[in-house]
Amino acid sequence: MYGSETYYRFANRAIQYWMGKRLPFLISWYLTSKCQLQCKGCFFFARDFPKARPLTSTQRFDLLEQLIELKQPYLTLVGGEPFLCKDLFPIAERAQQGGITVDVVSNGQDISRNDLDKVDGRFFKIWISIDGSRDANDAMRGSGAWDRAMRTLRHLLSKRRHTRVCVSTILNHLNIADMPKFVSMLRGMGVDQVCLKENLIPKYRPEESTLPAALEQLIQIKEESPGFILQEKEFFEHLLNLRRQGHASCFPEKHLHIGLMPEGTVSACVSFPVPIGNVRDRPLVQILEAGHKERYGATLKCPGCTRDDSLFFSGILEKPWRSLLPGQAGKLLHTLYA
Numbered sequence: 001m002y003g004s005e006t007y008y009r010f011a012n013r014a015i016q017y018w019m020g021k022r023l024p025f026l027i028s029w030y031l032t033s034k035c036q037l038q039c040k041g042c043f044f045f046a047r048d049f050p051k052a053r054p055l056t057s058t059q060r061f062d063l064l065e066q067l068i069e070l071k072q073p074y075l076t077l078v079g080g081e082p083f084l085c086k087d088l089f090p091i092a093e094r095a096q097q098g099g100i101t102v103d104v105v106s107n108g109q110d111i112s113r114n115d116l117d118k119v120d121g122r123f124f125k126i127w128i129s130i131d132g133s134r135d136a137n138d139a140m141r142g143s144g145a146w147d148r149a150m151r152t153l154r155h156l157l158s159k160r161r162h163t164r165v166c167v168s169t170i171l172n173h174l175n176i177a178d179m180p181k182f183v184s185m186l187r188g189m190g191v192d193q194v195c196l197k198e199n200l201i202p203k204y205r206p207e208e209s210t211l212p213a214a215l216e217q218l219i220q221i222k223e224e225s226p227g228f229i230l231q232e233k234e235f236f237e238h239l240l241n242l243r244r245q246g247h248a249s250c251f252p253e254k255h256l257h258i259g260l261m262p263e264g265t266v267s268a269c270v271s272f273p274v275p276i277g278n279v280r281d282r283p284l285v286q287i288l289e290a291g292h293k294e295r296y297g298a299t300l301k302c303p304g305c306t307r308d309d310s311l312f313f314s315g316i317l318e319k320p321w322r323s324l325l326p327g328q329a330g331k332l333l334h335t336l337y338a
Contacts, residue, residue, distance in 0.1 A: 023288060026257040027067070028076045031060070031085040033262050036109045039141045052263035057087050059264065059280070064091055066284045068098030076103045080262070083111050092122045103127060105168060107141070108149035116155055120163045127168040127195065128153045132175030132182045139174055157190055164192040171196055177210045180217035187221070187228055195230040258288070 032054060035042075055063070067075065075095055082088050082104055095102045101124050108128040119126055130153070131137040134146040156165045167186055171179065183194055196218070215236045222229045259267035264279045266287045277287035 023070060023285075024072070024258045026074050026076065027072060027260060028078050028257070029260040030078050030080065030262050031082045031088060031091070032080040034084040035080040035107065036084075037081075037107055037141050037145060039107075052261075054262040055264050055279075060087050060091065061094070063260070063264075063279050063284065064094055064098075066279075067100060068095070070285060072100050074101045074103075076105060078105045081107055081109065083115055089115075089118060089122060096122070105129065106152070107145070108152035109145065110148060111152055113155070116152065117159060119156065120159055120161050123163050125164040125166050125193070126156060127166045128156070129168045129170075131170050131172070133178050136172075136175035136178065140170075140172065153189075153191070165190075166193040166195065167191055168195045169197065176214050179214055180221060183218060183221055183229065187225060193228060193230055196235075 033052075077088060077092065079085070083106055088104070092102050092104070102122075103125045104119075104123050105127040106129065108130070128149055129141075130146065130149045131140050137146040137149070138144065153165065153167065156163075169175070169179070169182075175182070179196070183196075186194055218229065219233055219236050222231075222233065260279070261267060265275050266277045266279065266284065268276045277290065279287070
């Protein structure tokens with residue numbers, strides 16, 4: 001199902017990039033802003049997405065056909081909660097028919113057994129978002145969220161045949177100390193892979209005495225089980241040196257990973273709000289071609305990865321990014337990561 005065609009498409013993208021044509025390797029498509037939770041680290045609750053008019057089903061499938069025509073290698077369906085979008089499974093099936101490798105990211109909350117049983121074979125990977133231990137997770141995602149997500153995870157593991165069952169975790173000051181224990185538990189359960197994101201680790205959290213020891217244990221787990229933790233060893237070294245190194249180059253900065261928002265906005269970065277167009281106004285390929293030229297020119301420079309308003313919701317910043325001009329946001333970021 002996912003093999004030579006995917007590798008061929010990635011290789012083709014690399015050749016295109018080398019020739020100067022900037023088409024994304026990865027696309028995160030935020031199908032909906034609807035969600036059962038209001039997580040403290042989620043940027044959707046700091047912007048106007050819930051109020052914006054989402055794409056219609058017809059517009060979504062028109063956009064999908066454009067992705068197929070572009071021979072997009074990889075697509076991740078996210079939200080909000082993508083299982084609250086009625087087009088989730090039809091989009092996944094059509095994308096798969098069009099040769100696109102498709103992942104889905106879910107909070108694992110109250111998904112029907114019928115929908116869970118339809119997951120296997122329709123996605124390459126399903127990622128369930130769980131932020132560490134019960135106490136740490138529920139402090140960020142709400143009471144009872146951990147139990148519901150773990151119940152979903154166990155059900156998916158019991159039904160797994162073709163789709164890889166994975167866990168996505170946001171590292172923060174509440175969970176980092178116990179993260180090695182949590183990751184080891186997931187490995188024992190038979191989870192296929194774990195993705196650790198550094199979204200909520202600014203320069204002064206967690207305490208220096210906690211972070212190095214935890215990261216060293218995670219490196220050990222990675223060495224014991226190659227491929228289980230998605231991030232490379234350099235990722236952990238980057239976190240350890242985050243203070244003095246500042247912002248590191250990333251896929252979005254190279255225009256390799258873009259975001260498609262529920263209302264059709266194309267973001268040149270999945271983390272920092274840099275809109276470069278809307279698919280309601282013109283075809284995606286035209287937006288990408290124009291956006292690459294405009295994005296990091298003299299008038300716009302990437303200030304660093306913030307995951308938008310995540311730092312605001314974790315109590316680290318006093319104002320969300322949407323209330324700041326790009327220059328102001330950049331100054332704050334350089335202060336945080338200096």
